[in-house]
Amino acid sequence: EVQLVESGGGLVQPGGSLRLSCAASGFTFSKSWMSWVRQAPGKGLEWVANIKPDGGEQYYVDSVKGRFTISRDNAKSSLYLQLNSLRAEDTAVYYCARDVVVITAAHYFDYWGQGTLVTVSS
Amino acid sequence: EIVMTQSPATLSVSPGERATLSCRTSQSVSSNLAWYQHKPGQAPRLLIYGASTRATGAPARFSGSGSGTEFTLTISSLQSEDFALYYCQQFHNWPLAFGGGTKVEIK
Numbered sequence: 001e002v003q004l005v006e007s008g009g010g011l012v013q014p015g016g017s018l019r020l021s022c023a024a025s026g027f028t029f030s031k032s033w034m035s036w037v038r039q040a041p042g043k044g045l046e047w048v049a050n051i052k053p054d055g056g057e058q059y060y061v062d063s064v065k066g067r068f069t070i071s072r073d074n075a076k077s078s079l080y081l082q083l084n085s086l087r088a089e090d091t092a093v094y095y096c097a098r099d100v101v102v103i104t105a106a107h108y109f110d111y112w113g114q115g116t117l118v119t120v121s122s
Numbered sequence: 123e124i125v126m127t128q129s130p131a132t133l134s135v136s137p138g139e140r141a142t143l144s145c146r147t148s149q150s151v152s153s154n155l156a157w158y159q160h161k162p163g164q165a166p167r168l169l170i171y172g173a174s175t176r177a178t179g180a181p182a183r184f185s186g187s188g189s190g191t192e193f194t195l196t197i198s199s200l201q202s203e204d205f206a207l208y209y210c211q212q213f214h215n216w217p218l219a220f221g222g223g224t225k226v227e228i229k
Contacts, residue, residue, distance in 0.1 A: 004165070045158075045166070045209055045220040061217050095166065102172075106213045108156040110177065112165040 002026040002111045004096050009116030016086050020116055022079040022096030027111075030054075030074035033099035035109060036081045038092035046092075049081065050099055050107065064090075086120045093117050124148050124212050128221035134229040141197040143224045145210035150190045154214035157186055157195045160207045160223075169208075170195065200226070 008020040020036070035050035049060045049070040058070050069082040079096050094116055097109035125148035135141045145155065157170040168177040170186035173193060183198040197204055205228055210221040 044222040045160075045211070047218040047220070059216065097166075100171070102154070102213065105216055106154055107218060108168070108171050108211060108213045109158075109166075110168050110171075112167070114163070114165045 002098070004098070004111055004113035006094065006096055006113045006116040009094065009118045011119045011121065012086055013122050014087060014120055016120070018083045018086065018118060020081040020083065020094055020096075020118070022113060024077045024079065024096075024098075027098070029072075029077040033101055033107060034070075034072060034079045035097045035099050035107070036070060036079075037095045037097055037109070037112075038090075039095070039115075040089070040092040043092075048094070051079070083118065086118075088120050091118060091120045123217065124151065124215055124219050126210060126212060126219050126221035128208075128210060128224050130224060131222070132225045132227060134227050135200050136229045137202060138199050139229075141200055141204075141226055143195040143197075143208055143226070145188075145193040145195070145221050147191045147193075147212055151212040151214035153189050154212060155186075155188070155193050156211045156213065157184075158209045158211065159204075160209060166209070197226070 003025045005023045036048040051058045051070045067085045071080045096113045098111045099107040100110045127146045129144045153173040155173045158166045160166040169180045174186045185196045187194050207223045209223050
């Protein structure tokens, strides 16, 4: 059974940092593209970032470029998201998800975790 | 950047009735569209990909149609467990984008 379990969320002040983790099991993590997707309160889903299976390529939505860093440890079957210079608008539930790659750049998501809440507030 | 518009925002339906949800994209995405079901506090669930292919485990009462810029998710006979939020997502261009969602509620 595929499982994705996020952790690391919490309350942080504007300008602060947080590191999210996602523990994966039930599939070959080292062969899978992985993404972070977030949902702000009362809003829809927003893709945030993804990473190639070997970690050699990462892609980000414009609003987080230069502030967030996605990474992975295939030996630990774990995905990470380092959140720096946090803003109130980054407040959201953050989900990790497994990408299905149809062709280059065509990704959708077949498994998701239950999410971890990040609240940015003073 | 492709803009996704879902309608209606809320759909009130009685159990056993048919529900039709719409997703429109600002430019053609061919058939590169997926639908997800999301219940509060749970992981989103993939229902449809490629506009019309049911995902593994998705009940047969869920069907998707459309191509280009107009897409539809139909739930043929609503069950109690189907009351949830539904999102479409295009995977034709970067950045990947989701619609704003349709909430299916009990009438």
